[in-house]
Amino acid sequence: MTVATSTRELAHPEHTEIRLEAVLHALADPLRLRVVRALADADRELACSHFELPVTKSTSTHHFRVLRESGVIRQTYRGTAKMNRLRGEDLDALFPGLLDSVLVAAGAQAKRLGDG
Amino acid sequence: MTVATSTRELAHPEHTEIRLEAVLHALADPLRLRVVRALADADRELACSHFELPVTKSTSTHHFRVLRESGVIRQTYRGTAKMNRLRGEDLDALFPGLLDSVLVAAGAQAKRLGDG
């Protein structure tokens, strides 16, 4: 018998530990930006395996860690899966409007470049 | 006798060549973000020498080039000086609200951390 949630815990920066430079750096990578956009569009938790990124699993792990450690996403284990969700409220409290304008900008650019 | 403006020209990305990832990367560096904030606060052209950055001249040149080549600033020679101004309108047309929210976020964080 096991309890409903896993005991494995992951380190996340507190509210006050989130740095603008780290968030911008996390968002500046095309693969990570793609993940963030997908999470925003889905508006729910998504497993790492949901994303089909053109890199190996280990590289994916790396990118998800960068997103988590910068404070952009929150990650929790759920069975064998690792679920990801945007820390939208935390970010908006710290940096009002920032995430939204990045998402809108990313959408506009994708449309403009024809890969969105 | 010389004409009023220099003939030296600098390469700038066109409107359509500006990439969100490059802009975010440019803004993700503390020194470059400091420059951008100063330009926004001043609301006018500032010479490179106006900024007293804690790095050598060559490193400064490097950071200003990153800002220019990403499309964040426009640089023009004026005598022996090189003047810098934000490409606020270009950026706002491409990515509405992005620069503003970054500037507000940077201001808020500087206040919060006591170095603004």
Add this chain to the structure above:
DNA sequence: GCCTTACTACGATGAGTATCGTAGTAATCC
């Protein structure tokens, strides 16, 4: 022409990071 000011080009260096492959753990299913 000479000197000063302001920026630059180049090469070197060290730190960071994106990538991979291999081997491994943790939870779940049968």
Add this chain to the structure above:
DNA sequence: GGATTACTACGATACTCATCGTAGTAAGGC
């Protein structure tokens, strides 16, 4: 327990980038 799924830790590698020092250019003042 054994098999499967999903993610991870580690070491290696190559690439990018922030930094510097030196030597150099371009414009303007004397």
